[in-house]
Amino acid sequence: MRWSKALLVFRKDLSEVARNWEVMAPMIIVPVILTVLIPAMVTLVPDSMNGSNNGNLMDSMLPNLPEAVREMLSSYPEGLQMTYIMLVFFFAPFFLIIPLMVSGVIASDSFAGEKERKTIEALLAAPFTDSELLMGKILVGFAPAMGVTLLSFALYTAMVDALTFGRFGFLLLPNLTWIVMILFLAPAASLLGIGATVIISSRVKGFREAQQLSALLVVPVLVLLFGQAAGFLIMGPGTLLALTVLVLVVDAALFGVGVSLFNRERILSQSH
Amino acid sequence: MESIVAEGLTKRFNGFTAVDNLSFTVEQGDIFGLLGPNGAGKTTTIRMLASLIQPTEGNAYVGGFSVKDDALRVRETIGILTENPSLYERLSALENLEFFAKAYGVDESQTRDPRIRELLEFFDLWDRRGDRAGTFSKGMKQKLAIARALVHEPSTLYLDEPTSGLDPQSAKDIRDLMERLSQREGQTILLSTHRLEDAERLCDKVMIINRGGAVSVASPRELQQRATGAHVVKVGLREVTRPLSEAAESAEGVESLAVDGGVFSVTLANEGYTPGLVRSLVDAGGQVMYVVPLEASLEEAYLKVIGGE
Numbered sequence: 001m002r003w004s005k006a007l008l009v010f011r012k013d014l015s016e017v018a019r020n021w022e023v024m025a026p027m028i029i030v031p032v033i034l035t036v037l038i039p040a041m042v043t044l045v046p047d048s049m050n051g052s053n054n055g056n057l058m059d060s061m062l063p064n065l066p067e068a069v070r071e072m073l074s075s076y077p078e079g080l081q082m083t084y085i086m087l088v089f090f091f092a093p094f095f096l097i098i099p100l101m102v103s104g105v106i107a108s109d110s111f112a113g114e115k116e117r118k119t120i121e122a123l124l125a126a127p128f129t130d131s132e133l134l135m136g137k138i139l140v141g142f143a144p145a146m147g148v149t150l151l152s153f154a155l156y157t158a159m160v161d162a163l164t165f166g167r168f169g170f171l172l173l174p175n176l177t178w179i180v181m182i183l184f185l186a187p188a189a190s191l192l193g194i195g196a197t198v199i200i201s202s203r204v205k206g207f208r209e210a211q212q213l214s215a216l217l218v219v220p221v222l223v224l225l226f227g228q229a230a231g232f233l234i235m236g237p238g239t240l241l242a243l244t245v246l247v248l249v250v251d252a253a254l255f256g257v258g259v260s261l262f263n264r265e266r267i268l269s270q271s272h
Numbered sequence: 273m274e275s276i277v278a279e280g281l282t283k284r285f286n287g288f289t290a291v292d293n294l295s296f297t298v299e300q301g302d303i304f305g306l307l308g309p310n311g312a313g314k315t316t317t318i319r320m321l322a323s324l325i326q327p328t329e330g331n332a333y334v335g336g337f338s339v340k341d342d343a344l345r346v347r348e349t350i351g352i353l354t355e356n357p358s359l360y361e362r363l364s365a366l367e368n369l370e371f372f373a374k375a376y377g378v379d380e381s382q383t384r385d386p387r388i389r390e391l392l393e394f395f396d397l398w399d400r401r402g403d404r405a406g407t408f409s410k411g412m413k414q415k416l417a418i419a420r421a422l423v424h425e426p427s428t429l430y431l432d433e434p435t436s437g438l439d440p441q442s443a444k445d446i447r448d449l450m451e452r453l454s455q456r457e458g459q460t461i462l463l464s465t466h467r468l469e470d471a472e473r474l475c476d477k478v479m480i481i482n483r484g485g486a487v488s489v490a491s492p493r494e495l496q497q498r499a500t501g502a503h504v505v506k507v508g509l510r511e512v513t514r515p516l517s518e519a520a521e522s523a524e525g526v527e528s529l530a531v532d533g534g535v536f537s538v539t540l541a542n543e544g545y546t547p548g549l550v551r552s553l554v555d556a557g558g559q560v561m562y563v564v565p566l567e568a569s570l571e572e573a574y575l576k577v578i579g580g581e
Contacts, residue, residue, distance in 0.1 A: 005375070008371065008374050008375060012360070012363070012367075012371045015362075015363060015367065016360060016362045016363060019363075019404075020362060117361065118356045118358060119358050119359065119360055119361075120358070121324070121354045121355075121356065121358050122352070122359075122372070122417075122420065123358075124324055125322050125324055125347060125352045125354065126347060126372060126375040126376065127344050127347040127348040127375065127376060127377070129344060264324055264325065265324075265325045265326065268319070268324060268325065269285075
């Protein structure tokens, strides 16, 4: 494989994506909600961390937290304990939505969108190998997804620390759990989004159809979210590393299927 | 030297035979027309010759490279104008051409930039080079797509309906360009078109295909002659007299004569008898104003061939 050719496809797709508001809008709106609005709401809206629902959430999550965390939290009032649990544990799975969503949306545009816009034939007729085309298109899903994820994490960390340092007296983030999630699980999740979208795109004709189907990828994230809320699991570094391995195995299987479906003849027959 | 050699090219899709056992050759520098009704298999043939899809049976060689085994080299050799312009509408005209120039290996900007400028100026798109292709009219998109096919100066060009959507002047410019590329620069052109007047004017050879199979491969002139059947010439005379009619009837190779006003319609055994006929008329005191071979147009020949299928 010639990397210069794969990067050429990557840069072309990136230029196209950057000019498509249907793709750019969710890439901007979702991270802003997660990184700015949620921490602001949790820390600034009075009494948002009090109430019976939050009490239930704390009752189910607090006993499962690591002992050192429980001990540390015991010296704080209940409202601050809840703020800590929400910002550091409860919202963590939401950050997996970013790489999944961004990679899914971009890959939908790159694979299904190119078929829909009937631009694929000239691209397939150009002297690229299958692996160069596929790698270029995987990169265009992966690189922005990780860029947005890292930027969102940096922004969330800055927001959380700025809003809570005065009350806790120390920086809540980053911690090891978040670092493992952002550096290991998020890239694996991003590849999951791309692998699934490659397969979805081979079966559908248009960008929107692919995007809607790839939105189903948030279901596993919701499982994590409710699993934590119900007290079944707490996302510590060990759990996250195990999840990363599991997701990478699924990625490998999805890409195996995706590569076998990336066939010029099949793609052309679907674009007409 | 042969630029394209097809040997028994066959393509089946789920039991349906789209192209059936096509064999033909295209010489370097020739314009080869691919004619046929919609669904005849022209696009499938072009796709196989571009290594976009694999033949079910048979093989073809483009610039000496097998479409089956050297797909990448085949794609490097050709420039292709597809059925749809296939342009990136969110990218500018310049960005579209730069992407494809680099894809085809025109990496050096001192080669690439003047080439792109030359093409955009030729197609009157230079002033719109920074505009997104999506804002272009149908004709402008078609011109940009042709420029894309030419950007790497390929030795073999596949053009699928190149004058479709173009105004008469632009269509003429494209026809002139094809002639120039073929005659002066020795580029081989495979032209798929429904415009038979384009094929008649431009093509050295045409292949009429129907239901996936080759019905006829010949020069447009040969096809026209076959459709006409007999060799008929019209001879315009300043004045028609009885001695002139007798001279025409008795000239060697003349099979029949019809007189209509000042014009003789003479059926000859073959076109080689035309000079003798003219000489007989002049010797008999006739003043010949013009001599025109009467042939079916390529359109008539095409309809006859397809109708006789």
